[in-house]
Amino acid sequence: MIQKFRFSGDGRAVAEDLRTKFGFEGDLARIYAGNTGPVAHKWHHYLPIYDRYFAARRGTPVRFLEIGVSKGGSLKMWREYLGPEAVIFGIDIEPACADLNGHHAQVRIGSQADPDFLAGVVDEMGGIDVVLDDGSHQMDHVHETLRILFPRLVSGGTYMIEDLHTAYARSFGGGFSRDMNFFNEIRRMVDDMHHW
16 A cells, blocks of 8 residues: 655655655656755655656657646646646646746646636647646546546547545545446446447
8 A cells, every 4th residue: 555655845755765665766756856846746656657657758849738736846847857848737726826827837727627628728738648637536527527638638648647546535526336436437438448
């Protein structure tokens, strides 16, 4: 079981944990552990996964959308990791996040479940190569966002959803055998792709 650890702001402890538990070190670990700017609230065991799926996009004009801006630290992390050519957008429903617009990425305020809003953001980005959903984690939002954005993802794009343990939490609209559990929904999609 992965546990969330508190490191009292000591990036060396985060880097050591990544190195010893996950065998991971490198640029993304250094960027995350060395952050002294806005808070980047991420479970640090996600970093090797990010690196695995996003490393090939570094130094390219990748069109990267992060859902959920919070304090803006992850947008700063993505800018440093992906490079100056990346087209990085973040969306959030919190109006205060608009203050982060233009710092490390473009920030737009709106709901991740609003088809018109999402279409407008993707159009502004010129298309989309990567979606990282770290938004509300509410099952209805996760489903709707996938329904809207997945068809707009370029061929060979990456769609990643964080914190899907919420699929089993009733407070997030999930539950083990409930239809809205994301894994039950995605299972139907996989069955539809392969049943033939």
